Amino acid sequence: MRRRFQAFQQAPWRVQIRLTSGSMLPLIALLIIGGMYLTVNARHARAGRQVLDLQRQQAELLRYNAEMGATLAEMTSPERMYQRALGLGFRYAYPAEIDYILLKDYTPPLPFIAPRPPASTNTGEGMLSPAYTETLGEWLLRWLGW
């Protein structure tokens, strides 16, 4: 003990270093925690940005599909098809020009059934893992089975 006291008297800068270290330690701890928080938040934000981007892309694609669908419908409208047929030399046939052939076991084409409109989706609350929404206490209770 005396030897330590003597060493301390001979080298007081060690106390200063210790004081500095002691006061810097909480700051460093805070910085580390802050860094971890920022890292997690940055990843969260990146994921959120991806979600927003994907939602925008989805909306754009749906609008684009709708536009294409309408354009296709317009280009294949009966008036246009009829004009193209006339241009290719076709004309309406008359009953006397039609030949009828009997086909046994002929299966007529199935009637058209329209595509179903999209059903509404859930809010997504029930689809998330509890790990994203519960607190530490709630996790503890869940783990303990209470």
Place this chain on the structure above:
Amino acid sequence: MATSLAGLVNQVKKVMEQRPSRRRIRMLLALVAIVVLAMVVQLIRVQFGPYAPAFAAIEEIVAEQVDKVEPTRGVIYDRDGRVLASNVPLYYLEVEVRQLTETSKKQIAAVLSRALVLPFDDVYSQLTYEWVDEGQLRIRLTREISGGKRWPITVDQIAADVLKGFLEDPEAPDLSGLSLVPAPSRAYPAGSLAGHVIGFVNQKGKGYFGVEGYYDDWLVGRSITIERGYIPLEARLRPDPPAGVNLVLTIDLDIQQMVEDILKQTIEADNAESGQVIVMDPENGEILAMAIWPPLDPNNYEPWLPPEERSEEESEDDEEEPVINPAVAGQFEPGSTFKVLTMAAALDAGLVTPEEEFIDTGQIEVGGHTIRNWDGRAWGSQTMLGCMEHSLNVCLAYVSSEKLGAPMFYEYLRAFGIGKQTGIDLAGEVSGQLRTPRHPDWTESDLGTNAFGQGVSVTSIQLITAVGAIANQGVMVQPHVVLEVVGPDGVYWPKTTVLGQPISRETAETLTNMLTKSLSGETNFAHVAGYQLAGKTGTAQIPGEFGYDPRWTVASFVGWGPVRDPEFLVFVRVDKPQTSPWGSVVAAPVFREIVERLVIMLEIPPDSIYEGLNLEE
């Protein structure tokens, strides 16, 4: 070598054993203090400094906002899956006022005025207006339309892609502050084809007339309110609103096109005012085609809007309100086609037979009113078949007044649905007008005139529905235009609704035979080689303010076939033809031309081939 290494180690030991400078530690602490102080000052500046309101505004914008999400409106198809009504994106042009610069204001105005043919000054004035003073930070650009009203500027996908390219290209004109906000819009790729059947949707997304009006609640779906997060940390899965149903119509677009072409040619050739053709399957009531002239293009619906939705200027310009789909909403006196119902009633009641004789003297008095034939002639001895073949008013007035009597006659007309709506799934249907003895304006002469379709008002759909009972073995079915209703949870096929059986099967067969013979006689303009068809012409005078107009008629024809197993029922109506007033001359040839193509489209073989097939089986 060993000496120099030992010397180096000694020097390091000496440095390590030296006292650290107090100044260095103080400098380090001061540096840390400065950094922390700078952070605190910056936080105070952000919170309370001159830019604090801007940051607060941004926070307000990107914070969660309650938003109403509209679902996609259902798509309408024809029976073969061709799109009749769909949704296309349009874009509103909105401006974030605080992001505008002097350069971008001018360039936005310049680009929009050139690309969209808008007045530069109008656009520029909207961009330079002091919106912030009024508390508006985001505005929607508008343009002036007729009547002094302003309407939001909308651009289609092509123009939107160009503007988006400008926004993303640093070399392009500076459009800072401009953004494109998508807005759903209705498109009708087939143009005016079946326009009266489809109806239209206005800019606010409300359906009017036709299928769009009748099924508006089903097509529009249900909007929901969500909390929309705009910052990445608030991003989450968004619920979709329940979408509107998709509809498949009974309309066959090929038949519709064919019928509209023929009707248009007829209107032009006869210089008529208007016309209608309805093609229906009498067995199930499916409307295969409903052509109306003048046509309605749902893509240009403004002239057809109800008066309260149009601007004052537009309302003043219109002499009379246009009738959407006169086939269900327009009443007319049917004339001689109505004789089919009178004769059906008399046959079904057992009061006449096809061979029963009648002496036609050229006139008959009913309720003090003298009724004459269409040509003023006396036709002498006629059978009931002859009366139908020659369309004799006197004979039919005799049947209704002397044979049936008022109670039985009007009872049968009610059973045929005259004076009542058919319940067709199109918006705007009216019930027509049938005065019975209970009506205060009814006179006994009505009993005579109603027999041949004057003094009674029907809609085209009422008439074809009633005649459909004769084509369908006495069973009258409800007409409809929707074949399938497709929702998120499944498909619904509306069942055929039987409205009643006004006459027996035997009566229907008897009358069909009469009309088959009559068609091949008087109305050979309606005859189609190889097919047995039944039908009746009609030429009706048009009532006016001072009685019937002697100049104009409604020429019509109703017929069905093939008689062996009717698959189509066609009603043709041409209003005020100028070339000839007669149904046999104007409307009957239209029927023939339509049926000649219809039998091919519906793959109906001629009677001889059909009989040969049956013999083989």
